[in-house]
Amino acid sequence: MTHSVFIDGAAGTTGLEIADRLAGRSEFSLITLDEDKRKDFEARRQALNDADFVILCLPDDAAKEAVAMTNSAKTRIIDASTAHRVDQNWTYGFPEYRKGQHERIASARLVSNPGCYPTGFLGLVAPLVAAGLIPEDWPYTVNAVSGYSGGGKALIERFESSDGADIGFRTYGLDLSHKHVPEMQTHAGLGLAPIFSPAVVRAFRGMMVEVPLPISVMPGSDSPEEMRACLANHYAGSPVVTVHEQLAPSELLILNTQEPSDRLDLYVLGSPDNTQVRLMAMLDNLGKGASGAAVQNLNIMAGLDETAGLRL
Numbered sequence: 071m072t073h074s075v076f077i078d079g080a081a082g083t084t085g086l087e088i089a090d091r092l093a094g095r096s097e098f099s100l101i102t103l104d105e106d107k108r109k110d111f112e113a114r115r116q117a118l119n120d121a122d123f124v125i126l127c128l129p130d131d132a133a134k135e136a137v138a139m140t141n142s143a144k145t146r147i148i149d150a151s152t153a154h155r156v157d158q159n160w161t162y163g164f165p166e167y168r169k170g171q172h173e174r175i176a177s178a179r180l181v182s183n184p185g186c187y188p189t190g191f192l193g194l195v196a197p198l199v200a201a202g203l204i205p206e207d208w209p210y211t212v213n214a215v216s217g218y219s220g221g222g223k224a225l226i227e228r229f230e231s232s233d234g235a236d237i238g239f240r241t242y243g244l245d246l247s248h249k250h251v252p253e254m255q256t257h258a259g260l261g262l263a264p265i266f267s268p269a270v271v272r273a274f275r276g277m278m279v280e281v282p283l284p285i286s287v288m289p290g291s292d293s294p295e296e297m298r299a300c301l302a303n304h305y306a307g308s309p310v311v312t313v314h315e316q317l318a319p320s321e322l323l324i325l326n327t328q329e330p331s332d333r334l335d336l337y338v339l340g341s342p343d344n345t346q347v348r349l350m351a352m353l354d355n356l357g358k359g360a361s362g363a364a365v366q367n368l369n370i371m372a373g374l375d376e377t378a379g380l381r382l
């Protein structure tokens with residue numbers, strides 16, 4: 071059986087990477103619009119309603135508009151934007167982060183693809199909170215670094231133009247109201263919003279998300295070994311998420327030449343006296359942080375091998 075797929079926003083950074091991952095897959099046929107029609111209301115409306123699956127790779131407002139334009143009950147939607155990630159009518163498209171989510175995605179019509187930073191944060195924190203190893207009511211902090219493709223075409227152009235040639239490191243979200251904070255808080259089930267410090271480095275792709283934990287003063291917090299064992303058990307058998315056994319790698323790197331990857335790599339790093347922990351997640355913002363996750367969700371929704379077309 072062949073499923074028709076329309077990528078709305080196919081000429082953007084995320085859309086192009088999804089098309090790349092779907093290339094050569096006989097289970098899917100892509101509905102494409104000519105360059106002069108890709109923002110044309112009627113052409114998009116037609117494609118949105120003809121497709122079995124729609125993947126929205128658009129800014130938030132355009133994604134909401136696309137959903138409103140889709141009135142065919144058969145069309146199933148995966149939205150890569152931030153627009154529906156805490157909307158109760160949508161299923162959160164992170165199959166591994168809690169029990170039963172894979173099955174919920176398989177039967178859902180509307181799936182919101184997670185944000186890149188929340189994928190790292192929730193991958194680390196959600197199972198530990200659910201297991202009671204770290205508290206729900208704690209002022210967590212999240213320090214994260216992304217490749218510049220995380221900001222889409224506009225940030226790519228800025229970093230690659232002469233205007234941005236001097237930028238080595240860029241921190242932002244300085245108003246402490248980054249759009250990913252509600253998503254992190256909601257899906258981890260936290261009482262307090264985490265303090266989020268995102269930054270961008272001069273690498274095209276790649277991401278590190280860190281959650282430092284002063285476990286000796288955190289109520290109910292366990293040892294690094296127990297946290298690592300909890301995560302290893304939670305993700306056992308996952309083809310996408312790996313919990314590393316290494317106690318203290320000397321360094322973790324984002325390379326300027328980072329290859330595309332749809333993996334999520336997690337580390338629990340403890341201090342020698344077991345009083346402090348650095349939870350670390352490594353991923354590709356365009357892989358498990360966006361396009362790889364969308365293709366994984368598409369596979370699951372279509373009842374196929376979830377890893378088909380992924381770079382693992």
Ligand SMILES: NC(=O)C1=CN([C@@H]2O[C@H](COP(=O)(O)OP(=O)(O)OC[C@H]3O[C@@H](n4cnc5c(N)ncnc54)[C@H](OP(=O)(O)O)[C@@H]3O)[C@@H](O)[C@H]2O)C=CC1
Nearest residue numbers: 079081082083084127128132150151219220222223355360
């Ligand atoms: N980049 C990343 O790492 C991640 C991105 N996302 C999300 O995915 C979505 C797409 O992001 P990204 O690919 O980076 O962004 P880009 O800016 O690279 O691409 C967006 C695309 O949408 C097109 N577009 C904008 N408005 C419309 C419209 N009304 N109708 C049709 N097409 C339209 C743009 O057209 P034009 O080319 O003319 O500008 C562009 O091609 C965003 O919501 C983003 O937040 C999510 C996770 C990670």
Ligand SMILES: CC(=O)N[C@@H](CCC(=O)OP(=O)(O)O)C(=O)O
Nearest residue numbers: 150151152185186187216220221
């Ligand atoms: C480096 C950079 O700018 N990153 C983007 C997030 C990328 C992402 O996850 O996208 P959405 O949540 O928008 O889908 C940002 O911080 O706004």
